[in-house]
Amino acid sequence: MTRLLHLSDLHFGFERVALVEPLLDRINGANPDLVVVTGDLTHRARRAQFAQAAEFLRRIEAPLIAVPGNHDIPLYRLADRMMKPFRRYRRHIAENLEPIGHVGALRVQGLNSVDPMSWQRGMLSAAQMRRVTEALAPDCINIVALHHPMQQRPEVDKQLMRGAREGLALFEMQGVQLVLSGHLHRWSAGAFLGPDGRQILQVQAGTALCARRDDRQNEFAELEFDQDALLIRRHVAPMDETGFRPPQELRFQRRDRLWHPA
Template identity: 50%
Template sequence: MARILHLTDLHFGFHRSALEAPLLARIAALRPDLVVVGGDITHRATPGQMRSARAFLDRIEAPMMLMPGNHDVPTWNPVARIFWPFAGFQRHFGPDLTPAARVGDVRVMALNSADPYVWQRGKIRDGEIGRVIGTIDPMGTNIVALHHPLQHLPRVDKVLARRATEALYRLEGAGVHVVLTGHLHRWAVDALLATGRHPRVLQVQTGTALCARVSDMRNEFVLLDIRGTELSLERHVAPMDREGFDAPEISRYSRASGVWRRV
């Protein structure tokens, strides 16, 4: 069994500060084995925002792995953005931009999809797909985490990250079972599975954990409880008009047949 919590799009500097304590309390109560922080940890990548985010993350007792999002590269300093875009992130959140972790028979591998030369659109770098494929555990459950989604639903008006489609096909073929993403501030799991395009990969697009943008309507995170070929998702939602989290919405999935099905 592995309990992996996906926390993404915190946007420190433009976040719901009143939700920090309830979020920390809910995470502590869930006692995850690993917390995956999926990028956009800050809103404008300023030193002050990074320090605030680091102080928040330091209050989480579980092991963590972090990767940058497009908001985690310098916004107002074009020289830094071009020549050392991830220096601030590495100073505050650790030197490894593509960390990996193992919980029991579950392997979690990160991709850095943030492109400092483009404001929103991400990219999958040369060699990154092959690097991940080379570390897949053929006997366990394999999870890839990155900031930008690898598939968009029709209602999404943003452009896919460069090489996203290639990455998804190759990762699925190599034995990746779950992909965790953020960026869109929208929850999507069943709708992606229903497209039928990638039935062997459960794509979990998680909404924003703390961003204060009113149009998002809610903050949220998800806990994955993985037991062999069975997986449950606990979606924890905090509506914008309340300062706490509702009871979790639980959905269960199985890949025992070779493809993912909701059960």
Template identity: 60%
Template sequence: MTRIAHLSDLHFGFHREDLVEPLLERVNGSGADLVVVTGDLTHRGRPGQFRQAAEFLARLTAPHMAVPGNHDVPLYNIPVRFLRPYADYDEAISPDRAPTGAAGWARVHGINSVDPFAWQRGVVHEDDIGRVLGSLDALAVNIVALHHPLQQLPQVDKELARRAPEALARFEAGGVRIALTGHLHLWAVGSLLGLGHPHLLQVQAGTALCARLDDRQNEFAVLEIEGDDLRIERHVAPMDEAGFRAPELLDFTRGEGGWIELETDRGITP
């Protein structure tokens, strides 16, 4: 059994300060073998915000890996965004913006999907697709981790990252079984299975700490992987409550036809 905590969109600099300690307590108490952070560690990519993010990561008790999000490059400082977009990220978080991680059954392949020249949209580069496909472990559950989703629900009005549909199809055909993403501040997992890619389960996280009231809640997930079975614990902290509720449980299994969601005692969710 392997447990992976998935956090996204921390937005240090515009975050719920009162939720930092409950989040650390819940993540550190989750029994995670690896923590994966899929971007937007900061709100505006400023040095002080990166220091806050780095201090948070340093307090995680499990090994962690992170990839950048579009908020992790400067928005308003145009010369820096074009010439040295990752300088502060590299110094505070890691110069490896496409890390890999291993934990038990799982191999996690990080991808930097940020496009500094199209700040919000993002891109999946051809080189990254080839790198991931060339490094898959046939004996493991292969996971990709990136900030921008590879697919979106019909009601989402943001522009999909360039080359995302191609990446999704090639990853699925090549043997990637799970994708961890963020960006939308909108939770989606089972609802994506009916959109044509049943062999690659997409876990789109909400925001772990952002204080934007329109998001209504903060959350993160813990994936428990055992062979072809997956349990997801969704930990939710509504904006008008002091901490995290008991987790909602979602169970999936993978067969010849791909992933299917099982009936589960779902626990508590808002």
């Protein structure tokens, strides 16, 4: 059994301050094998915000990988965004923007989906898609972690990332089993499976710490893998409550290479 925690959209600089310690307690109390953070560690990519985010990550006791989100590059300083968009991220968080986490039977490939030319939308290039498919491990559950989702519900009003459709089709054909993303501040797990299942299960995280009242809640996900069975525990902290509620549970099963709700 291998346990992975998925966090996204911390937004330090506009974080829910009172939830920082309860979140750390939940993370470390879960004793995960790996923590994956899918971007937007800061709200406006400022030095002080990156320092806050880095201090938070240092207090996580498990191995950790993170990828940037669009809020982790400058928005208003156009010269910096074009010429050195990830300078502060590299200095404070990690030099590698596309890290790999490998624990037990899980292999997690981080992807940098941030596009400095189109601040919010994001992009996945053909070269990135190739790197993922060429490095797939046949004996592992292959997971891709990136900030921007590769599929969206019809009611979402943000543009889908460039390259998302092509990347999703290629990943599914080549054997990626799971995609972790964030960006929308909306939870979704298994929404795109279809009645007959699907080879890729997508888990879109809500926001772990952003204080925007319209989000209504903060949350993160705990994924527990046991061979072809997956248990997801969704930890939710409503904005009008002081901490996290007991986790909600969802179960999925892989049969004949397809994921199904269990």
